[in-house]
Every structure is written in structure tokens, then in C-alpha cells.
Amino acid sequence: MSVVLQISDPHFGTEVPEVVEALARLASALRPDLVVLSGDITQRARAEQFEAARAFMDRIEAPLLAVPGNHDIPLMNLWGRIVQPYADHCASFGQALEPQFETPELLVLGVNTTRARRHKNGEVDATQVRRVGDRLSRASGHQLRVVVVHQPIEVKRPQDEPDRLIGHAAAQHAWAVAGADIVMGGHIHLPYVMALPGLARPMWAVQAGTAVSNRVRRGVPNSVNVLRWSAAQKQCAVEQWDHVAARGAFELQLTTPLDVSRAT
Numbered sequence: 158m159s160v161v162l163q164i165s166d167p168h169f170g171t172e173v174p175e176v177v178e179a180l181a182r183l184a185s186a187l188r189p190d191l192v193v194l195s196g197d198i199t200q201r202a203r204a205e206q207f208e209a210a211r212a213f214m215d216r217i218e219a220p221l222l223a224v225p226g227n228h229d230i231p232l233m234n235l236w237g238r239i240v241q242p243y244a245d246h247c248a249s250f251g252q253a254l255e256p257q258f259e260t261p262e263l264l265v266l267g268v269n270t271t272r273a274r275r276h277k278n279g280e281v282d283a284t285q286v287r288r289v290g291d292r293l294s295r296a297s298g299h300q301l302r303v304v305v306v307h308q309p310i311e312v313k314r315p316q317d318e319p320d321r322l323i324g325h326a327a328a329q330h331a332w333a334v335a336g337a338d339i340v341m342g343g344h345i346h347l348p349y350v351m352a353l354p355g356l357a358r359p360m361w362a363v364q365a366g367t368a369v370s371n372r373v374r375r376g377v378p379n380s381v382n383v384l385r386w387s388a389a390q391k392q393c394a395v396e397q398w399d400h401v402a403a404r405g406a407f408e409l410q411l412t413t414p415l416d417v418s419r420a421t
Contacts, residue, residue: 159262159301162189162219163382165343165365168228168372169210170200176369176379176400177213183398183407184217187383191258191265192219195343195365196226196307198246200372201233207249222258223250224267226307226344227277242273255285257292262388264300266292270307270322279308279344280323286331293335299388301417303339304332310340311353311362320345329353333360338393338417339384341365346373348380350395350413359416363395381407393417 162184184192192214199206207229214221225246231238243254254269266289270279289304296302308322310329322328322342332340333356340353341363348366352359366380367373379400386393397411 159191159260159386159388160187160189161191161193161263161265161303161384161386162187162217163193163195163341163363163365163384164368165195165381166197166226166346166367166370166372167210168197168200168367168370169213170203170206171370171372172209173369173371173379175405179400179406180369180381181213181216183381184219189217189219189383190260191263192217192221193265193305193341194221194223195305195341196224196271197228197343198223198226198250199229200370202229202231202245204245204248207245211249220258221250222256222265222267222305224256224269224305224307225254225271227271227275227279230271230273232276238273259300261297261299262301262386263303264293264296265303265305267305278320278323279306281306281328282324283327286324286328289328290331290335293332293337296336301339301386301388301393302337303341303384304337305341307342308344309342309362309364311351312345313349313351317345317347329356329360333357339363339415341382343367347377348382348397350415352416361415378402380410391417
């Protein structure tokens with residue numbers, strides 16, 4: 158069994174200390190094989206916010222795959238945004254803006270969907286679509302194939318459509334043909350799992366809420382996702398863990414089985 162912990166949109170600089178500690182306890186109990194950090198790591202892309210985020214991730218004894226979000230590019234520092242938009246991200250999380258992780262059971266591919274010229278919107282371009290598709294097509298039959306972006310590859314509500322990833326349609330179709338099972342994202346602080354319709358094979362959007370920030374939506378608490386994959390049984394499920402303030406802990410709220418039976 159492979160276990161992946163998805164942490165998204167922690168927005169360090171706005172973190173709630175008791176929620177941070179609750180997440181640390183959950184991560185210690187889960188002992189994940191991989192932590193996916195799907196962007197908006199910081200609130201304002203400041204060095205001290207990246208350092209705080211890195212210090213927290215170092216408390217989790219697991220490999221880490223981190224991609225930047227739009228908040229991880231300087232907003233107020235125009236020179237930094239134009240000349241070195243990822244300098245502080247790279248200083249804390251390494252030079253790879255599109256990292257990869259692989260085991261006999263997992264292939265996880267990070268995609269940088271941020272653009273320095275855009276304030277908020279994300280984009281996946283034709284070169285990225287081809288590169289990711291080529292790598293997915295070389296995966297083994299035992300590997301669950303996961304792509305990690307920041308902005309959602311699909312949305313459930315009309316009001317979230319402006320936040321949908323630019324280039325989403327081409328990416329969905331190409332990555333499904335290449336064998337992707339899941340596309341993980343964040344950005345809109347709304348957790349959900351949805352099957353993507355009209356594709357060559359089953360593929361799922363797995364969206365995470367904000368993990369530890371005070372920037373929660375009304376009625377939507379801090380949350381993280383836990384992905385469990387058994388290659389031997391071809392069974393996959395996504396668990397949504399919400400922070401329950403009254404008990405000071407993350408608790409399992411929902412388990413969604415995913416159909417990956419046609420993975421080859």
C-alpha cells in the first residue's frame with residue numbers, strides 16, 4: 158500500500174498554529190510514502206514565509222514533491238517578479254519547479270502552472286502537455302500515475318470557472334490518452350473529487366482545501382487529502398481529512414474510491 162499526503166494552499170504567513178500542530182500529528186500517524194505540496198505555499202512569497210514552510214515540511218519524515226502557486230511569486234516586489242520570480246521558492250524547495258517522484262507503485266509528475274506575467278490565473282502550455290504525456294506513457298502497469306498542478310484542471314461550480322487552468326481541455330485529453338489516473342490541484346480552497354467526463358479512460362480531479370491557513374471558505378474547514386493505492390489489488394481511494402476545531406485534530410470525513418481498473 159502506497160500512501161500520499163496532499164497538502165495544498167497552506168499560505169504560510171497566515172497559518173493557524175494549532176492547525177499546524179494538528180497536521181504535524183496527522184502526518185506522523187500516517188507515515189506517508191510521499192507528501193505532495195500543491196502550491197500557494199506562502200501568502201506573499203517572502204523568504205521568511207518559505208523558510209517557515211520548509212521548517213514545517215522538514216518535520217514530516219517523507220519525500221516531498223512541491224510545486225509553486227500564484228502566491229509563491231512576488232506580488233509587491235515587481236523587480237523580483239520579473240527577474241527572479243522563483244528565487245525564494247527554489248532556495249527553500251530546490252531548483253526543480255516541475256519535480257518528479259517514482260517508486261514501483263507510484264509515478265507523480267509536478268507541473269508548474271504559474272506564470273510571472275499573470276497575477277492569479279494558471280496555465281499549462283502545449284510543451285508541458287506533451288512532456289507530461291510522454292512520461293506518463295512510459296509508466297509501468299503497476300504505477301498509479303498522478304499529475305500535480307496548482308490551479309484546478311476542472312471545477313464543479315460555475316463561479317469557480319475563472320480559476321480553471323488555462324489549457325485544461327487539451328491537458329485532460331492528452332494525459333488521459335497517455336494513462337494518467339489523477340490530477341491533483343488546489344488554489345480555490347475547496348476540496349472535492351470528480352470524475353472527468355468524455356475522456357479516453359477514467360481520470361480524476363482531486364482537489365484539496367487549504368491545509369493550515371486562516372483563509373478558509375465559509376463552511377469549509379482546513380483540510381488535506383490522503384491517497385491510498387494498492388498496486389496488487391488495483392484499488393485506489395482518496396480520503397478527505399478535515400480539521401475539527403472542537404477536538405483540535407484532523408479527522409477523516411469522506412472516503413472516495415477511484416476507478417483505476419483500466420490502468421495499464
